Amino acid sequence: MSAVSSPRPLSLRALRESDLNAVMAIEVRGYPYPWTRGIFQDCLRAGYPGLAMEEDGLLMGYGLLSIAADEAHILNICVDPLCQSRGHGRYLLRALVTLARDHGAHRVFLEVRPSNTSAVALYHSEGFNEIGRRPRYYPAREGREDALVMAIELVDDDIQVMPPL
Ligand SMILES: CC(C)(COP(=O)(O)OP(=O)(O)OC[C@H]1O[C@@H](n2cnc3c(N)ncnc32)[C@H](O)[C@@H]1OP(=O)(O)O)[C@@H](O)C(=O)NCCC(=O)NCCS
Numbered sequence: 001m002s003a004v005s006s007p008r009p010l011s012l013r014a015l016r017e018s019d020l021n022a023v024m025a026i027e028v029r030g031y032p033y034p035w036t037r038g039i040f041q042d043c044l045r046a047g048y049p050g051l052a053m054e055e056d057g058l059l060m061g062y063g064l065l066s067i068a069a070d071e072a073h074i075l076n077i078c079v080d081p082l083c084q085s086r087g088h089g090r091y092l093l094r095a096l097v098t099l100a101r102d103h104g105a106h107r108v109f110l111e112v113r114p115s116n117t118s119a120v121a122l123y124h125s126e127g128f129n130e131i132g133r134r135p136r137y138y139p140a141r142e143g144r145e146d147a148l149v150m151a152i153e154l155v156d157d158d159i160q161v162m163p164p165l
Pocket of ligand 1: 030077080084089091111117122
C-alpha cells in the first residue's frame with residue numbers, strides 16, 4: 001500500500017462531539033439509512049477513535065473505528081457527496097487504516113452493502129478481501145440487504161518477534 005498522500009490540501013484531526021452538526025449534515029446526504037446523532041455521540045463518548053477530514057476548515061468527511069485487542073473495525077467512513085470521486089475517500093480510508101495500525105491493530109474489518117459498488121471497489125483496491133457475508137444485515141427499500149464483510153491484514157515488514165504459539 002502506498003503512503004497516505006492527499007489529493008488536495010486536506011487536513012485530518014480527531015473527530016469530536018462539536019463536529020456533530022456538520023457530521024449529521026453530511027451523514028443524511030451520504031446514506032439512505034443514516035446513523036443518528038446519538039450513535040455518533042455514544043461512539044465518541046466511549047472513546048472510539050475517529051477522524052475529521054477538512055478542507056479550508058470545512059468538514060468534508062469523517063470516519064470512526066472501534067478497536068479491541070489487535071482488531072479494528074471501520075464503523076463509518078463517509079465523504080460529503082458534494083466532494084466524492086476526487087480521491088478523498090481513498091485518502092480517508094488510508095488514514096483510518098494507519099490510525100488502526102497506530103493503535104496496535106493487526107487486522108481491520110468492515111461491512112459494506114454489495115450494492116455500494118464504489119465503496120466495494122475502493123476497499124478491494126486498498127487490499128481488503130471479502131471474508132464473509134452477514135445475511136439481511138442492512139435495511140433496504142425492499143426488505144433487507146446482506147452485508148459483505150471485508151478485512152485487511154496489517155503485517156509489518158519489520159516484524160522481529162514471532163507471536164507466541
Ligand atoms: C465510499 C466513499 C467513502 C468513497 O469516497 P470517494 O471520495 O468518492 O472515493 P475516491 O474518489 O477516493 O475513489 C476511490 C475509489 O472508489 C471508487 N469510486 C469512487 N467514485 C466512484 C464512482 N462514481 N463510480 C464508481 N466507482 C467509484 C473507485 O474505485 C475509486 O478509485 P479510482 O478513482 O482509482 O477509480 C464515498 O462514496 C462515500 O462516502 N459514500 C457514502 C457513504 C458510504 O457509502 N460509505 C461506505 C460505507 S461501507
